[in-house]
Amino acid sequence: MIPFQPYSFAAPTTEETDYFDYFYDEPGSEPGTLNIEPTAKPSRIILIDYDENDAIRKVDMTPNALLPYLGKNSISWMDVQGLGSEDVLREVGDIFDLHPLLLEDIVNVPQRPKLDEYQDKLMFIAHMVRRHEEEDGFVTEQVSFILGKNYLVTFQEEELEDCFDIVRERIRNNQGKVRQQKVDYLAYLLLDSLIDGYFPILEHYEERIEDLEEKILATPERKLMQEIYSIRRELLALRRLLWPLRNVLNLMIRDDSDLLTQEVQIYFRDCYDHVIQLLDILEAYRELASSLMDVYMSAVGNKMNEIMKFLTVFTAIFNPLTFIVGVYGMNFENMPELQTRWGYYIVWVVMLFIAVTMILIFWKKGWFKTTYSLDEK
Structure with a gap:
């Protein structure tokens, strides 16, 4: 058989x-x-x-x-x-x-x-x-x-x-x-x-x-x-x-x-x-x-939302800095701050203070915490 x-x-x-x-x-x-x-x-x-x-x-x-x-x-x-x-x-x-x-x-x-x-x-x-x-x-x-x-x-x-x-x-x-x-x-x-x-x-x-x-x-x-x-x-x-x-x-x-x-x-x-x-x-x-x-x-939408949130936070931080730089970039002769010896450094300190303060505020509100994880392959 x-x-x-x-x-x-x-x-x-x-x-x-x-x-x-x-x-x-x-x-x-x-x-x-x-x-x-x-x-x-x-x-x-x-x-x-x-x-x-x-x-x-x-x-x-x-x-x-x-x-x-x-x-x-x-x-x-x-x-x-x-x-x-x-x-x-x-x-x-x-x-x-x-x-x-x-x-x-x-x-x-x-x-x-x-x-x-x-x-x-x-x-x-x-x-x-x-x-x-x-x-x-x-x-x-x-x-x-x-x-x-x-x-x-x-x-x-x-x-x-x-x-x-x-x-x-x-x-x-x-x-x-x-x-x-x-x-x-x-x-x-x-x-x-x-x-x-x-x-x-x-x-x-x-x-x-x-x-x-x-x-x-x-x-x-x-x-x-x-x-x-x-x-x-x-x-x-x-x-x-x-x-x-x-x-x-x-x-x-x-x-x-x-x-x-x-x-x-x-x-x-x-x-x-x-x-x-x-x-x-x-x-x-x-x-x-x-x-x-x-x-x-939904996953694609969540990923897009995370990207948009990051860009929004990034833009919010740099908007006041751009404003300051724009003000002192105007070509007027009667601008007292331009004649100050420490004006350049003062502006930098103010800009850094604003940026760090906004980052701390956003961090405390949890805006930097992502709700979408990306696994690396």
Whole structure:
């Protein structure tokens, strides 16, 4: 048996991330056309077949090798990793009798999360999220589920590790009751793992918002405003993924299909509650991110007020000194002070006395105490 690998991801660069990209067909294209991306990974099929007594895992399966498992009483999970091999995908579609429009939604990514029922199969689409390894933000991957009588087919964009490893471990080690349940329970476990993957992402945004708020209060630089817009945009993209998923789960817990038992529909209600919780947290963070702009503008205003206060105090000190210098700079002949031997020094003493007195008065009134701190970097 091939060992299960630890959770790992490779993250694309920010330039490759488009949070608001949905696939659309070219005008006039034939329905069911598969558009394979040139950068799509080659398709690789991994099979996990299990019952109460045993579980096997096979990799690099061919589509025809899956046929014997369709008629078995055991539960079969066929995981297709990579959407770059059109021949393999069409063979899988023929074996499982997938409607051309259904296969089109699976291959032409990304699609909006949705639920469709085709004859004796149930198809639903969700999006798995993960953080960038080296940058802020997140990346998404579409995961499509085909639920049959005794089988579950999943389609992923990448052939790398995913958030389903914990489910694979449960199957392999016979933990919990997954091997005693039907295939709809397996679909629940996978979808629940996918939804739980959103919580670490939102925790990261909480940390980013708190850190950004501290930076804004310390040094309201222009680049921080750009980061505020980035956070708001990314949170909006997360909402765009979760809101339709909420509708999908709402339909699943009310579906009267024979593929979803009432017992498992109760578990899907738990997934629905998790999505509602995620949306509540998300809306709170969106409001915090929006308020950061007000904090930024207030911080900039406070900084400007401190600068204006300093200039005002500076001007107030030098105004009487400028007046004295201006008086004795007039070109009149009958100015008695100009003939005084110590007049120059007297004027200096008077000017210094006025300046020091005003500084002491301003200091006592607290006008030199700043209400805005600038952290040096």
